[in-house]
Every structure is written in C-alpha cells, then in structure tokens.
Amino acid sequence: MGKRPRRRRGSGREAKRAARRQAIAPMAAWVDRKIPYFEVLDEEAVELIEHNAETVLEEIGIEFRGFPRALELWRNAGADVDGERVRFPRGLCRSIIRASAPSEYMQHARNSERSVMIGGDRMVCVPAYGSPFVRDLDHGRRYATIEDFRNFVKLAYMSPGLHHSGGTICEPVDIPVNKRHFDMVYSHIRYSDKPFMGSVTHPERAQDTVDMAKIVFGEDFVAENTVVTSLINANSPLTFDETMLGAATVYAENNQATVISPFLLAGAMSPVTVAGTVTQILAEALAGMAYIQLVRPGAPVVFGTFAAAVSMQSGAPTFGTPEPSLIVYAVGTLARRLGVPFRSGGGLCASKIPDAQAAYESANTLQTSALAGVNFMLHTAGWLEGGLAMGYEKFVMDADQAGMLGVMLQGVDMSENGQALDALREVGPGAHFLGATHTQANFERAFYRSAVADNNSCEQWEQDGSLDTAQRANSLWKQMLQDYEAPPLDAAVDEALNEFMTRRKSEFEDRDY
C-alpha cells in the first residue's frame, strides 16, 4: 500500500473508530503494485494496433468542434487542418506527448498524507462518477440530491479501499445545473480531505474549480502543483467537442491534470471488434493528450478508457463481459508504451440493483482493471445500471472489493516469516496450525477481512436473520454515516470558500443547462 501512514487523531473515541476501520484494511494513500501486469497482446499485435491508430489519425483524422483555438494550435504544430477536421502526420501526436507529458504526477490533497501519486506501479481507486439517480434499499431509485452527494463523499472518506473523493459522484439535481459545481467541489473539500476532481461542463466551471482550489491550497501552490484531476470524455468516434475542449484547456493552462477518455459503447461508437475499438481508443487518446501538451507542455494527462459492449439485440450497454476486459488489458499495454498514466475500469455493471449480476460484472471489471495496471480507477464504487444510478449498498460492497485488490497487488510475502518453514516444522503431518506459534504471531493481519461478507455457518446465518449481502451493506453504510466525523478544515478557508460561492452564484441567473 502507499507509503503515507494514516494521520493519527487526538481523541480516544476517534482513535477507537479509526482502529475499527483499520481492522478492515490499512488506510493507505494509494496501492503500490508489486506484481506484474497482465497483457493479452503480443509485440506484433501491439505494433499493428499502433500502426493502425496512426493510419486513423493520418487518413481519417479527429474533429475538434467549435473550438478554433485547438485548430490554431494544431496548425502550428504541423497538422493538416481542414475545417474542423485535423489530420496528423504519422507519429506527431506520440512525439508531442513523449516530449512533455509526465509519466506520473502527484495530485495533492488538502491533507498531504492523502495526496496521491498517479502513474507508474500505483493504483488509486476513485468512486463512480456522473449518475443522475441514487438507489438504496429503503427508498429505491430516485433523483440524487446534494445530500446524497455529501453522503457519498463521507462514505468515500471513510473507505480504506478508496484513495480519492472522486468528482460528480452523483448529480445534485436539487441545485441548478449551472451552479451545482460550486456545491460539489465544496463538498469534496469540506467533508473529505482526499483529493478530488473538478467540473468539466463549462470552461467557467473549470475555472471556478481552480479558483476554489486556490483558496484551499494557495495561489502559489496551485500555480506549481496539481491539485485537481478532471475527466475529459471524447465525443467518440473521433471527435472532441467545444465543452470538453474548453474545460480541458482551462485545466491545462492551470497545470491541472486531465483524464482524456474515449467513451465507447463498442458496436455503436466504435467498431464491433476488440482490435478495432482499441485502435480507435488509441487514436482518440493520442490526439486529446497531445492537444493538452500543445496548450501547456508538461500538464499532467492520463490515458483514459471507458469501454462497454453494446447488446446487439437491444442496443443496451453491457458490462463485465470478456470483450471489454480484453480492451482494458490491451489499452493498459498501449498506455505503458506511451509512458503516461492509465485510467479505466471500476465496478461497472448493467444491473439495476446490487444483486448477483451487479457483483459478477463488477468483480470481473475490477479484477481486470487491477491486473491490467489501471493507475486511476474511476467508478471503483457505487456504479449501477450503466452509470445511471449510484447505489448506497453497492458503494460499500465495491469499496470492500477495492480493499481486496489492494492486497492482491502487493503479491506474495517471500520474507522468512512469509515462507513459514518453522510453522511447517512445528505442526507436521496430520495436526493443525490454528495454535501454532507462527499462526498466533500473524493471524491478526494474515488474511483480508471483508466488511460485508458473511462467512458463518448456514445455521448461524439463519439465526442472524438470513440477510443477503445488500441488507448487510445497508446497515454498514448507515453505521458509517452515523460514525462519520468531518476532517478538520481551517475556519478561514471555509469562510473564504463560502464567500466565493455566494459571490459567484449571485453573478448570474440559475439555469438548467
């Protein structure tokens, strides 16, 4: 796990609570990977896809829509600009990226012990993003509110498996569209001290995010450091639109990080094959990340990938199936060859409720993403029905899985204690290890302890009420919210943030777009 020890708290009550949470898994700033990456493409296949992506960039090109500045930058960089279509000499995008994009970067949190390194052999797990709805067992599915948003920030803050507070965890629809970014960014800052993501729905909202970050971190610090990572989706196929380019440009100018993410439902927004989809992803990501480097060389960029397969019967997106897994494995290889951090994965599923389908699909995607070497795992926890709903129960179930991934990526302890030859000598044939010296010395931290699994006998489980996982998870998130205590925030900073929001909100009318 990451190198930053969890900060010690003063109060005995809080210390006890922290200890209880710690019992689930150690709270670490990120996961340090010690096992290899899993790769499904051989050298020849990788080179073929890279070649084909360059062919796409050269022959077909990418549209940069409604954003003349991008066309100007591309023209100056030597690309062929025809209307809004940009065609790129072979290798241009790659060479721009390799010349200045960092292979990893620190995203600072307001609590420096929670700052995350993104890239290299590290994994940072981030809540799901963008749902208009929330769901829980008590009230079913409903539109999300700012209270839901705050709740998920608190749950992410308290989850050892999650290293990041995320961005638009859910859409607070009780606040006007053009003002809710203030409340979202504020909630991340106020109710958590983990790093967070910024608004991307308008360049001004990106600037507001940066300005609020300056209040927290100081202007000078933000000028020199990355304190926000934000999600820029391509409008696939082969298109970036004005909104995303505008927001991306603001972040890049401010040296803040962007995740350039082809967003594909394969078969609808990309070819119906894995290799074809991966080719398109590479082409789009190359063009988008190179654009960021043209805006400000050295601004952190992350190679993003969101890929589901479209059901050829209904057109609906499907998750957790083998083709999207192969895509994630393949793109992981391509991102490492390019030398930039990689974002994908998470607990993706099509299920409407936190049932077996949700869990199979989420586990398949989580395992794949961890083994593929995802550095920034957006959508780790909470995702339901193709991202349309954030589930309270699903959130704590997925966060538990994230904790397991963190342990798995640490690999096998080959120390003398890990080898345990003395335990084998002490116990010998036919006896048991429960009371062995080695077992007693190691049992407390030996195996991952799930927060939501029930491992009891059937009889015990029946006595406990025959609860399913979702019911246990329902109790868990409620208990967590009850136990929640906000991390300290400097009163002057809090006041300045509120003043800024009040002032800015008064400067324009409410709008629902």
Next chain:
Amino acid sequence: MGKRPRRRRGSGREAKRAARRQAIAPMAAWVDRKIPYFEVLDEEAVELIEHNAETVLEEIGIEFRGFPRALELWRNAGADVDGERVRFPRGLCRSIIRASAPSEYMQHARNSERSVMIGGDRMVCVPAYGSPFVRDLDHGRRYATIEDFRNFVKLAYMSPGLHHSGGTICEPVDIPVNKRHFDMVYSHIRYSDKPFMGSVTHPERAQDTVDMAKIVFGEDFVAENTVVTSLINANSPLTFDETMLGAATVYAENNQATVISPFLLAGAMSPVTVAGTVTQILAEALAGMAYIQLVRPGAPVVFGTFAAAVSMQSGAPTFGTPEPSLIVYAVGTLARRLGVPFRSGGGLCASKIPDAQAAYESANTLQTSALAGVNFMLHTAGWLEGGLAMGYEKFVMDADQAGMLGVMLQGVDMSENGQALDALREVGPGAHFLGATHTQANFERAFYRSAVADNNSCEQWEQDGSLDTAQRANSLWKQMLQDYEAPPLDAAVDEALNEFMTRRKSEFEDRDY
C-alpha cells in the same frame, strides 16, 4: 474453443433447441487458450518455494497412513520410511514425476466429440463437487437426492460453458452411502455424454467405476485409454489416508487419471501465509503424484489445489479474497514448471444464497483460475456456502460466467476483420457504427451474450417484474430441464449397466458409511 465441432442432430426440433443454446456461446469440447498466463512469482521466489518444498519432503516428510503398499513402493524407490512417515531425498519426487507423468492427456467421453484434452493451453470447466445439500429459490436448502443429482447432470450437459459432467455433484442421500456411487456414475453416463469423474470413497467403489466404464467403452479401450478422472484429496497437512490411497491406486493401476489435491483451509491446515501454504501444497502434490507414478508409470495425474483462507475470527472458510487468488496464481506457475496439468478454482464462495457476495467471490475465483492457467476447473458451477450446498440458480449463473472465460482466453482477433480499419474509414468522426457494413457482418457473434444478465433500461426491467438475477436464473434452469433431451445411449449398454448395478448392489448390505 476446443477443436471438436458440436455433433449435428437429426430432428428439426432438436436442431432449433441446439441453435438456441448455441446462441449463448458455441458448444466446444474445451477452451483453447491463446493469451498468456498470469504469474505473480518471480524466478527467485519460485526457486525458493521449490527449494523449501524439498526441505519439507526431506526433513518433515509425508505420512501415508494405513496403506502398507505405499510404504513398500516408497522404500523401493529410495525414500526413507519410518513407520508411516516417508522422507524423500531432495528431488526424488520431482524426478519420478518428470520421468513418466504425461504433460497432458485425453479423457475420452462416450461421445467422442465431447472428449477433453486436459493440460497444456487448455481449460476444461467442471461442475462443483461434493455437496450434501442443494438449494433453490422454491424450496430453500435441503438434503440432496438422486433426482437433484440427475438434474445437475442434465444442466451440465446443456451448458455450453461446461465441458465435463463432474463427479459427486451432490450427495444423493436417499441412497445408501455404500451404493450411491453406482447411481451417480450411471447418471453421468445415462443423462450426459460429457466425460465424468469416478468414486473415491472406497477402493471397491473405484473399481466399480472402472468396471462400469468398461461396459460403456469396452475393456480393451479402457485398458489403453483414460476414460475417468477422479479426485484424490490429501488429508492436509502432509498426510494421505487409506481411503484416498486405495482409490487412487485402483485408478492408477487401470491407467485412469487422478487429481492429487492438497485441500487446505490456510491458517488451519497450512501456514497462515501464502508462501508457506504454497510450499506445503507443492510438497503434498509432489509426494502424491510421484506415488501414482510408482504404482503405474505414465498414469495421468493432475496437480490439484484447493485453498481457502480461514477466518481468524470464526474459523470459517472464506473465499474470493486476495490470498487464495495469490495461491492459485503461484501454484499454476509451479505446475507448469513441473510439466503436469493443473486443477484449481471454480465458482467458490461462502455465501449461503446466490446473492452479491456469492457472485463477487465466485467471479474473483473464476477470473483468477482462468488467468492462472487452470486446466481442469473443478467447482466451476453451483457452489454455495463453502461447498455444503449446490445451488440450482447458482449453477446456471456460474455456467454463464464459464462461457465468458472461454471467450476471454481466446484473446484478441487480430485478423483484418478484427482490426476493422474499414469500419473506421466508413463511419468517421461523430457518426455511429450500428449500421456500418462491418458491424452488420459481425454483430451476431461479436459480443458474449449472457443468459442471465438483464441489460435493459430500469423502466423495462421494472415492467418485466423487477426480477433479480437469482429469479431470472430460477426460470432459466427450469426451462432447461423442461427442454432437456437425453443423448442417445446404446440400449445394450444401458441394459448391461443396469444388470451390473443390480448384481453388485445385491452382493452386500446397505451401509451408511
């Protein structure tokens, strides 16, 4: 997928049914793997574990209990036999195995198109094994009967993701313990034409299994070929008992395959660390497989591993957590270095019901096993509550996952059609691929189609009754049993099997052990 095309059937009705099943995934005799293995140990770690396992064999040794013949064979082979404890010169077991154990073998099915190759780059998925209970949504949990057993044989026969009929799928407790093996073996032969496993609870029952196989395949054929693969568990730690040695010896003498399986709840029956547990697994498997080679050089053996982690709070076994996954990855590497087929994995879980816990844990284990290179995946489908119950719903849910693994292991299609450059050229920026020529030509087989997932919109799902996965699976297995048609079996063979069973059953009293 395996090379044997599904046998064509005559009747139009059956052909339509077959087509419906085929639509889920192609029916193949096994999975041909085209992607790499995932390995978590580096060369140094592997050599250290191999060294330590030899130290265990040399210093501590293995007990072969109640079976003098094994001690005699070991004495003759150069081992140090002290009472029932056998200690082995370093490298002895490995050299015996490498001298004669086949790296892969064909297990013949009575329908030759269903014969499976076990070992190498292949995966064979096998139902779960050994449960005294069954569970379904209609009747909950109850003792299994021979009718349940037959039902699961039929479901496995109809599941494209399963390549094998399994063994003691569940214990038919309505038949006396000492006679139920006849009905189990007969059910596998009568209601399926996939390969099956034999009885291991007594040497005579192993011999009955072989004798029944001779009726089906012919004496001469069985003398020269492997038609049964059977499960021999070690009595871990470091012990083989009389029952298992007796059954294993019968199978080996008849050139039939055995899976030598250390059966470990880590922390109770092995050290509480991954490396220590893997060391013990290797020592036990080396001794067991070498013993088989002493009985009959060349008899097929499979390196088995069953490993769960014991909850250090309750002593209960836990599944789907990172430590057992690391064990499976590590042992896969060791088995390949030894040059024998590898058995592990399956849809393991501790959950009592087919809920999210069951699915997370099963998916984690299934993904791990597939990537680790398991050749013979016992417990692929149906497993609930640590193996105490076979679930009807869980069975079809897991079998669906097995189908997905088969697709994933085939890797990325890098053909020209797979690369799909023409599709990218045809569609271009901002359009969609649904109507593209390439999409139309490929959509029917493009993506895995799950039999139990619901990918519809929330509104549609609600209109359909808001069913969870288990409820949909409940309908599916009932429909499958309704659609079931037995594969043809020669009437003379059927009669001979029944005559054999009737005669043998009359030769001794019923017993419940």
